[in-house]
Amino acid sequence: MKIVNQLFVGIDVGSRNNAVYLMKPDGEKHSSFRMQNNRGGAKMLTERIVSAIQSQGLEGVVIGMEATSIYGDSLVYALREDGKLGQYPRKIHVLNPKLVNKFKESYPELPKNDDVDAFVIADKLRFGRIGKEVYMDDYRYKALQTLTRARFYAVQDLTREKQRFANYLFLKCSGLAQDKDIANTSATTLALMERFETVDELAFADLDELTAFIDEKGRNFADPAAKAKAIQAAARNSYRLPVTVNNSVNQAMAVSIATMRALEKQIKVLDKAIEQQFKIIPNTLTSIPGIGKVYSAGIIAEICDIHRFQSQASVAKFAGLVWTQHQSGEFEAQDRKLIKSGNRFLRYYLLEAANSVRRCDSEFRRYYDLKYKEVNKHQHKRALALTARKLVRLVFRLLKDNRLYKPPEG
Template identity: 45%
Template sequence: MKLFVGLDVSSFDIKVCFLDGEGEKLKSFTIQNDLPGATQLRDTILNTARGQSVDVLRIGLESTSVYSFHPSMFLHNDEFMRGLGAKVFVMNPKQIANFKKSYSDMDKTDEIDAFIIADYLRFGRLPMSVVKEEQYVALQQLTRARYQLVRQVTQEKQRFLQHLSFKCNTFTEEVESSVFGKAMMDLFLEQYSLEELAQMELEDLAAYLRFKGKNRFDDPEQVAKSIQKAVRSSYRLDKVMEDSIDTILATSITVIQTFQRQIKEIDKSIKRIMAGLQQTLQTVPGLGPVFTAGIIAEIGQIERFEDETKIAKYAGLYWRKKQSGHFTAEDTSMSRNGNQYLRYYLVEAANSIRKRVPEYSAYYTKKCKEVPKHQHKRALALTARKLVRLVDALLRNNQIYTPKGASIHEA
């Protein structure tokens, strides 16, 4: 017996459709999207399969944010479902939408969508993704949260610099130190006026920087000089305006520091999960803990993908061919329909690796020379595509990275 179960999931209920191997509808019903509802679905599947030899049991649902997570994990981890050899697939809604176009005479209802998902499973030719194990989902939540926090820090720093230009328009040009170092942040929190900074004794300002910077400045006196040069050459604001800008700067600093503390806490949780996962990606020079965690979190268990081409397509790192007759287009654009987080981590990792690994550096340089425009962007995308092959090999074979030409060792 072949049984295909399509689930159309919403926040409050799940439309269910059972199809057999011939595409005949066996059952169609609705359950609540909660634990009792999922248990009812499990029991209905067991009752349908009772007394029959189940050759294939596939359960599919679209990836719909948090709504699909709980039912997919419940069915994936259930011991009775595993006893039947059930496989749970979480699918890209775009793939289902494209598949549905072949059913031009059908309306748009949740019941019909459940049927379409079940029929999609029955054909089984289109790419599908087996549900991730929970540790990878947990890691993914952390790495995505970190990704968003880093973006928020970047945006907040940009706002900070805009307001800093109101208070002291030459600061970033004149001062020979990072604006976002701890000493500088503490200095801005003091809310000194430009006149107070300009008239402060140079030795006192240098001592302040030395203390707040924990003696990390190579030359605190020179930094103090550059600060005073900046404040003396900047435009002056009236007191009302300057007080307002000081308040905004102090608030912005608090926001930045809060985000940075949250990132550190998330990093600790990421480190704990990564310690329990068997992987060898960090043996690649330039592939540090952040990139490694991000890549592994998005890929999940490597067995979800048949080969490296599936991973590349999942990340959107592939180029569609344009061919008609004897004509083949040379200029093709990269697809961006894949997982944006995985693509981001692969591209950023490729940029880091090509600075440290000669093989990747040579490949990047070669690709840069092939075109007159967008050299860096194109070469980096192609280098990321090359990296996919390495990631797949290391994870699938549990190998430690060795430079090209050296022997390969298993971990």
């Protein structure tokens, strides 16, 4: 049953201080003030909210704040755990900043300051059409989310570092960087760059010694001698750097290699922590071939309770796996882009999971191949996004029905 007689509280969150606006049910101002973004400030806020509810004879409260990195998380915990506030019906919303900004456009000539933003948030709450409140009933999801998001950032850092190393590799040994059969950041390539100071040392190294070195570092080459010859040929065709420049590139490469190895170690540590935390959350996603515990955890950490979503389409929209539409009259564009909004963490784990599942499941592999052949550009990116969209439907149904995945026959 909807409560009409309630207080609306808009909070503009900052790293040090929060601006608060308390609005009556009819839209009139009750009060506005600032509070420190700490435990004492949260206690003062709840006391003022309770006082306003009591003095105005209200029945409950709706609290809203913008999603501002991690600065509002602790405040949400404090508001949910406060016993005085808990005696009243209350809802807590963490709003998308784009939603607030769009609503703010309906107020012409408003000044830009934190007090005004708090007012706009409170009035947005009063008008409604916000969706479900922030989900923090089960802190297991938040604990898992902290780990999966940390892993996401570590993977992004590793990707950027690999690109930096690839640039250094081109400077030192351009032929090796250009060879498609030699991975730029493979263990063998890293070992070669550490072992040989200059490209000439690599190009004219003893072939038998180089073969033995590659066989030891690579460990999976069917013909290490042929690989050694290919590497030397690439080195001989490479540009030569001045000695001073070459020395600086070596130093930069050494730092980059150390960074990549440290990040890879961090990711392994996070993977173990994720798997450990994931054990206490029942799920059926790991029954999908190829999805694995880490990707399943990343998906569930963002979705939380599947019953928050009415349909698989709402999950896809939440993840940003829906496409913009460009239509005018009878014309409709064929080259459409994914919407820019959505949960980037959920989208990342769905895309990674889809890429893994399509290698292990015949139905997803067939679907990916079909979508790949439909166009002549962006084949993999498009096919993978569509495969992830297909995966959303499966994820929603498995979690909603609490059942295991049954691969298609044949």
